[in-house]
Amino acid sequence: MxxxxxxxxxxxxxxxxxxxxxxxxxxxxxxxxxxxxxxxxxxxxxxxxxxxxxxxxxxxxxxxxxxxxxxxxxxxxxxxxxxxxxxxxxxxxxxxRDVARVTGKVTLNEDRVAHISPLVAGRVEKVHVPLGQHVRAGDVLVTVESPEIGNAKLGLYRNRLLNQFARVKDEWTQDVSRNTHELVESLRGNPSMDDLSSGFREKKLGKNREQLIAAYTNLRKARVDRDRLETLSQQGITPGKELIAAKAVHDAELASFQAILETIDQEEHYNALLSTHARQEAETRVAVDEASLKLLGFQQSDLDSVDPVKEGKDLSRYQIVAPFDGTIIAKDVALLERVTPEHEVMTVADLSTVWIKVDVFEQHLALLSALEGGAIEITAAAWPGETFQARVFHTGEIVDEASRTIGMRAMADNRDGRLKPGMFVEVALPGTxxxxxxxxxxxxxxxxxxxxxxxxxxxxxxxxxxxxxxxxxxxxxxxxxxxxxxxxxxxxxxxxxxxxxxxxxxxxxx
CATH class of the missing domain: 2.40.420.20 (conserved putative lor/sdh protein from methanococcus maripaludis s2 fold)
Structure with a gap:
């Protein structure tokens, strides 16, 4: 079985x-x-x-x-x-303390970022710095060759020459006007010819010297003739009609002399005003040219040395410089490229400080009232075990209707460069x-x-x-x-x- x-x-x-x-x-x-x-x-x-x-x-x-x-x-x-x-x-x-932990984001310090564009159109002659380069304020970033800059400097040079001419002419005109007025006042006092000669021989009078001295000489001659005939007429030697004729000549010369005095004195005063205005206008044109070039970044030392003969082609060069210490975080420019004021060639950011942006939900709004100007702690996954400090400088006033959050901004020291813009962080909001x-x-x-x-x-x-x-x-x-x-x-x-x-x-x- x-x-x-x-x-x-x-x-x-x-x-x-x-x-x-x-x-x-x-x-x-x-x-x-x-x-x-x-x-x-x-x-x-x-x-x-x-x-x-x-x-x-x-x-x-x-x-x-x-x-x-x-x-x-x-x-x-x-x-x-x-x-x-x-x-x-x-x-x-x-x-x-009660601590609410929320997610934040590291961003650029918006007060220390510059999007740089040329202020005039031109062709890129040289790019001086690469992407990521740390720069100092005033460092040259890009050199542009611009006809607009060249024409502006030529205009400044020409107006400076005209200003020099206007200044010299004004100095001459003011001297002549001042001396002429002094001579007119002296002639009204009936001076001797010797006094006139010694007092005004070295002074600038222009054509007024001849006119005034000639008119004064004619008046003196007419006065002498009148006085002589008047004496002879009283003695019965000269007929009365000659005396009458001499008096008429004297009166005519006196009227002519006074008219010349008034006319020349007024003309010189007017000429002095015109000369002052012309000089001020020339100085204004130079000042406007200099101000226009300074707006493009040129310094006074650069403008003082403008000389088309010495500079030649360099006269049209325009340098774009860094506005402050920072890092080149964006670059969009190439050699020989044509650029315009609408073209953003570089972005410079000061990364020694960064902003921490946090969107705080409504249930944590009570914590924000005590945070304005206060310190908060930040941790980042990239740096485990380390805590960073930031100081709150803004707590928003409006709740976003879509996310039901309110914005908070804090500034953190970042001189060691470990907090990178775009990085997510955890923010501890201390309670009470x-x-x-x-x-x-x-x-x-x-x-x-x-x-x-x-x-x-x-x-x-x-x-x-x-x-x-x-x-x-x-x-x-x-x-x-x-x-x-x-x-x-x-x-x-x-x-x-x-x-x-x-x-x-x-x-x-x-």
Whole structure:
């Protein structure tokens, strides 16, 4: 009679896999602890051997293995703490401020960025700096050859020559006008010819000298003739009609002389005014030309040396310079390219400071009222473990209807260049609450299956695995809302060794 085979008992693959993983993990932990025990035993043997005779080798004992006391409680021998790096700390009550953590973005300091374009049309003769170059205020960025600049400098040179001529002419005219007026006043006092000659021989009078002296001489001659005939007529020597004729000539010469005095004096005063106006007009044309070129970036020292003969082709060169210290963050210009005022050739930004832009949601608006002018802390994924400071200079007044946020702006020092515009950062908005809470270092917290755990020391080699509920955080400290109380002693370093033991027990229990 055939014997039927006994039915085979199948073991689930997942069960086998779990068993193998658990066995391997436990074996690894035991191996590490065995090495620690052997190392400690060897050290003790060497120390003993230096002071006593060697003894017969005693049989080795396996290192003490942490044992589970009850569910949730682990045993870990104190002699293994140092090797595992276990350190204890006490739960304390400390004041913590409410902190809202929001996402922000690093942007350029909009007050220190310049989009540079030429102020005149021309052809690029030379590009002096590459993209990314750090520049100083006044450094030449681009040289442009511009006919407009050349014509402006030629106009300045021509108007300067005209101004020099107007100034010399005005000086002459003013001297003549002043001296003529002085001569007119002197002639009205009936001076002698010797006094006139000595007083006005070296003074500038122009054509007025001849006219005034001739008119005065004619008047003096007519006066002498009249006086002579008047004397002779009184003596009966000369007929009366000759005296009458002499008086008529004298009166005519006197009238002519006075008319000449008034006319010349008035004309010279008018000429002086015209000359002053012409000089001022010439000076104004020069000033306008200089101001126009200064608006294009030229300095007075550049304009003082304008000379078409000496400069030649260089007269039409126009240099675009950096307005302040910064970095070339954009460049759109090539050699021999024609550029116009509408062409943005470069962008210079001062990256020593940057803005932090944050869109704050409505539920955090209460925090903004206390932040104006205050400091905030910033962290960036690119620089783990480091905190940057920024000072708030603007909190918006209007809530965006689409995003329901309000804009906040802060300025951060960036002289080391680590905060890059466009980088996302986490911004901590401090609140106003300072209530004391149970606080532990962040290093005391361990994660397991989405839960926060700490190991509480129960005394001796016993530790309690305790789930905690966390609250606020500040720096490297975290608030514990539930699960711990003030005075509890917890593992602040080396908790991974205890967690490894806990996981090994969980795996072996499966």
């Amino acid at each position: 055939p014997v039927s085979p006994a039915p085979s008992r199948s073991v689930p693959v997942s069960r086998v896999r779990s068993f193998l993983v658990g066995s391997l993990f436990v074996a690894a932990v035991l191996a590490v602890m065995t090495v620690i025990g052997l190392k400690s035993d060897s050290t003790n043997r060497l120390a003993a051997g230096s002071s006593a005779a060697p003894k017969a080798e005693e049989p080795r004992t396996a290192p003490v293995r942490p044992e589970q006391d009850r569910e949730g409680v682990l045993r870990f021998p104190e002699e293994g703490w140092t090797g595992a790096g276990i350190e204890l700390g006490e739960v304390v009550q400390e004041p913590l 609450s300072n209530m004391a809470s149970a606080v532990v270092p962040a290093s005391a917290l361990l994660e397991h299956q989405g839960k926060s755990l700490v190991f509480v020391h129960l005394g001796g080699d016993r530790f309690d695995v305790r789930e905690v509920r966390l609250g606020r955080g500040q720096g490297d400290r975290r608030e514990v809302v539930a699960g711990l109380k003030e005075g509890d002693k917890v593992v602040v370093k080396g908790g991974f060794a205890l967690k490894s033991r806990m996981l090994a027990d969980l795996l072996s229990g499966d």
